[in-house]
Amino acid sequence: MKITKHFTTIEGYMKSFERKYKLERYRQNEDSQLPVVCFGMYSKSGMHYMMNHQGLLIIIWCGSDGLNLCQPNYQFFVRWCIENKHRVFHLAYSKWLVADLKGVGIEHISKRIFPMEFDRNVFAVVPLGKKIYHYTAGKSRDDFYGKPLAKKIQDEIPAFQMLWGTRNGVPHREVWKLYADCFCGVRFTSHDNMAMSVIEMSLMGRYSIFNGNVPGALPYETKRDVIDYLKVEWMKEEPDKELSEETWEFIYDDRKWLDTKFYE
Structure with a gap:
């Protein structure tokens, strides 16, 4: 089954992530049983919001969100992730994010995921500047x-x-x-x-x-x-x-x- 719902916490990447992977925005009341991918997990409010989700949850860790995991006031979410590891999965690649997750006992899957498409005609090899x-x-x-x-x-x-x-x-x-x-x-x-x-x-x-x-x-x-x-x-x-x-x-x-x- 293809995952079609997303919850993106980085507003600047929301539309590009949505377009790239052909996703629809997550609505808690209607989609709580459906599989959903979460791009970034930066705030407590976002954590509490997704803790109400009852289906498969994929969290893509994006950067400084990983720094919160070792903080005492975020341990509620760490415990929840570990308790629900049968349906909550974590994707990361950066060595820093991998260390963040391992440091609190959260298993991860190594995946390189970018929130937008790259066009060869745009990011072409051109002469070096100064x-x-x-x-x-x-x-x-x-x-x-x-x-x-x-x-x-x-x-x-x-x-x-x-x-x-x-x-x-x-x-x-x-x-x-x-x-x-x-x-x-x-x-x-x-x-x-x-x-x-x-x-x-x-x-x-x-x-x-x-x-x-x-x-x-x-x-x-x-x-x-x-x-x-x-x-x-x-x-x-x-x-x-x-x-x-x-x-x-x-x-x-x-x-x-x-x-x-x-x-x-």
């Missing part, structure tokens, strides 16, 4: 995304010009223009999912300095590591076509996880 892409989500998240470190690097080596990127107001089909201006990306998060900007830059043959377990990620420990990587990437004349193909294979989704048989 800037460094740094994703930013607003001042309140500057520390989380490592903007202070990025600024220090730019101040130390002015030739390294940062492009402070954001998705706000930029259609998905247009973000490639930001990446095209860059030769490399930096993502200084200490906890993350698969990082859309890193994936999209990899599709375009560009590496990102990032500690995640995805194609195109260059792991670092210190500021000196970052600068050394940037110097190497700066000297490259062409984008990496093999990296692009590796990433296209990485994001392939057979969609078997959308069939209830997958969980039997």
